[in-house]
Amino acid sequence: MSKNSNSEKRIKVLVIEDEESFIDALTIGLAREGFEVSVARDGQEGLVLFLRESFDIVLLDLMLPKMSGLDVCRAIRAHSDTPVIIVSAKGEEVDMVLLLELGADDYVTKPYRLRELVARIRAVLRRREGRESTDDSDEEIHLGLIRMDIDARRCFVNGEEIKLRKKEFALLRLLLENPGRVLTREVLIDRVWGSDYVGDTKTLDVHIKRLRTLIEDEPKSPKYITTVRGVGYRLETSRISG
Ligand code: CA
Numbered sequence: 229m230s231k232n233s234n235s236e237k238r239i240k241v242l243v244i245e246d247e248e249s250f251i252d253a254l255t256i257g258l259a260r261e262g263f264e265v266s267v268a269r270d271g272q273e274g275l276v277l278f279l280r281e282s283f284d285i286v287l288l289d290l291m292l293p294k295m296s297g298l299d300v301c302r303a304i305r306a307h308s309d310t311p312v313i314i315v316s317a318k319g320e321e322v323d324m325v326l327l328l329e330l331g332a333d334d335y336v337t338k339p340y341r342l343r344e345l346v347a348r349i350r351a352v353l354r355r356r357e358g359r360e361s362t363d364d365s366d367e368e369i370h371l372g373l374i375r376m377d378i379d380a381r382r383c384f385v386n387g388e389e390i391k392l393r394k395k396e397f398a399l400l401r402l403l404l405e406n407p408g409r410v411l412t413r414e415v416l417i418d419r420v421w422g423s424d425y426v427g428d429t430k431t432l433d434v435h436i437k438r439l440r441t442l443i444e445d446e447p448k449s450p451k452y453i454t455t456v457r458g459v460g461y462r463l464e465t466s467r468i469s470g
Contacts, residue, residue: 238264239353242283244274244300245315246292250338254287257342263349271295275303278310285311285349288332290322298330305331311352315340324459325412334409351408351465369404371465374443376404390442395420399435400443403453407465410456436461 241263245251251267258265266281268274270293278286286304290297301312314335316322327335333352336345369376375384381397383390392400398420402411417425417432425431436455440447454462 238262239285239349240264240266240281240283241349242266242268242274242278242281242286244268244271244286244292244297245289246270247289250289250315253342258346261342261346269293271297271300275300278304279307283310285313285353287313287315287345287349290314290316298327301327301330301332311356313345313348313352324410324456328410328412328459347465348408355406355409369401371404371407371463374400374404376401385443392439392442396435396439399432400439403461403463407463410460410462412460414460416460 239262241258243251243254243258243265245254245267246269251269255265255267266277266283268277272294274286274288274292275295288297288300288304292300297314301314304310304312309331311333312331314322314327314332315338316335317338322335324335333355334348336348367377367379369378373386375387377383378401383392383397383400399416402416402419413429413432420435421431436453437447440450440453444450444452452464454464456462
């Protein structure tokens with residue numbers, strides 16, 4: 229895992245969470261990773277704290293007293309574009325498409341590993357940084373074992389070149405530019421094909437399948453490009469970098 233480029237500045241995390249066991253683990257774990265952690269124990273308190281202070285990122289539980297995580301997310305987005313990572317309990321009925329549409333940046337399911345959560349936080353922040361500094365065009369994307377030369381339209385896995393067709397290249401590029409983030413089928417289709425997308429909805433899956441055969445050790449049980457059932461796909465940054 230590469231170090232964050234602005235590591236001098238302490239990253240301020242707002243944790244909105246009502247389960248004490250998670251609060252303790254998060255506060256200690258994230259502080260150890262160098263984050264500055266503030267905690268709110270219900271949705272209302274979380275929103276008040278968010279509006280009063282400035283944070284770099286919000287970890288938002290969905291099932292909260294007083295105000296649901298969904299409403300908190302909506303209210304946060306009405307005021308700012310501070311990154312929000314949704315934390316949901318296992319087995320909870322979650323409309324991920326709605327959450328992503330509401331502007332959540334990513335989500336993790338409890339129980340999670342702190343290492344994975346930290347990787348997600350850093351990925352979201354990196355992505356945000358990249359979006360803000362738009363003048364230096366990305367000629368090259370380097371993520372773990374994959375290196376993509378945008379100008380030359382070439383891609384290398386473990387130093388070996390793989391041959392990609394135009395749409396495959398665009399699709400992999402989009403995934404690489406959004407590491408750790410769930411990209412919905414709609415977003416992928418819109419950004420890679422736009423109005424060119426014809427025929428049945430399998431086209432996207434066929435392209436993903438081909439990318440997997442090129443970059444995965446075992447394409448049938450993918451570790452890097454994972455399927456988020458009913459939602460879309462995600463490039464697993466913690467795996468690809470580790
Ligand atoms: Ca909860």
